[in-house]
Amino acid sequence: MSAENLVSIREYTDEDFVSLTNLVAEFFTFHRRLNERGPLPPEEAATMIPQDMLQESSHILIAEEKQEKKVVGFCRIELHEGAYFLRELGVTENWRIRGVGTALLRAAEDYIKNAGKSNLYLSVVPRNIDAVRFFVRRGYDIINTLELRAETPKEKIQRKPLHFLGLQFRY
Numbered sequence: 018m019s020a021e022n023l024v025s026i027r028e029y030t031d032e033d034f035v036s037l038t039n040l041v042a043e044f045f046t047f048h049r050r051l052n053e054r055g056p057l058p059p060e061e062a063a064t065m066i067p068q069d070m071l072q073e074s075s076h077i078l079i080a081e082e083k084q085e086k087k088v089v090g091f092c093r094i095e096l097h098e099g100a101y102f103l104r105e106l107g108v109t110e111n112w113r114i115r116g117v118g119t120a121l122l123r124a125a126e127d128y129i130k131n132a133g134k135s136n137l138y139l140s141v142v143p144r145n146i147d148a149v150r151f152f153v154r155r156g157y158d159i160i161n162t163l164e165l166r167a168e169t170p171k172e173k174i175q176r177k178p179l180h181f182l183g184l185q186f187r188y
């Protein structure tokens with residue numbers, strides 16, 4: 018069954034706050050685990066949403082499954098210096114690989130097209146190889162910016178080497 022029959026994509030409303038909190042906690046817990054860190058507690062997600070995600074420059078889309086009207090995914094588009102960025106895209110674990118992520122990504126693309134733009138920029142953690150593959154297969158194969166950082170003194174995580182542009186990186 019295609020995603021259109023299973024879910025509808027709509028705008029976020031205040032009534033989605035609790036569902037969004039759980040999805041945001043799951044999304045950041047997923048990313049923290051990639052860096053061998055503990056989960057993001059839902060109460061921290063609940064603080065993060067009004068502080069960092071419900072800005073005027075942000076637009077949140079919700080994927081709602083049609084039968085029980087349960088919220089199963091979200092994405093956030095942010096307008097920054099005249100360009101649109103896909104800041105988060107998350108589907109709850111037991112709803113993945115059914116087309117919901119693709120439906121959200123396509124809805125984000127429609128949103129920016131309606132706003133008169135054609136470029137949607139996104140960042141993805143290289144350790145998140147499933148997501149890298151997901152985006153590349155959907156046309157996002159131009160490396161636009163490299164986001165780099167220095168190691169912090171407390172980091173113990175084993176990183177893999179990556180040779181690129183004649184330089185050695187770690188990820």
Ligand SMILES: CC(C)(COP(=O)(O)OP(=O)(O)OC[C@H]1O[C@@H](n2cnc3c(N)ncnc32)[C@H](O)[C@@H]1OP(=O)(O)O)[C@@H](O)C(=O)NCCC(=O)NCCS
Binds near residue numbers: 114140
């Ligand atoms: C990335 C993510 C949004 C994709 O959502 P989804 O609903 O599973 O996406 P779809 O069902 O539309 O497509 C999934 C594709 O990935 C493939 N896939 C295989 N293993 C997978 C896995 N472990 N996880 C995700 N996708 C996987 C599917 O087969 C499918 O392949 P396709 O390119 O041939 O269609 C979802 O996995 C997720 O929420 N991951 C955690 C958060 C994250 O990584 N977000 C993206 C970075 S911002």
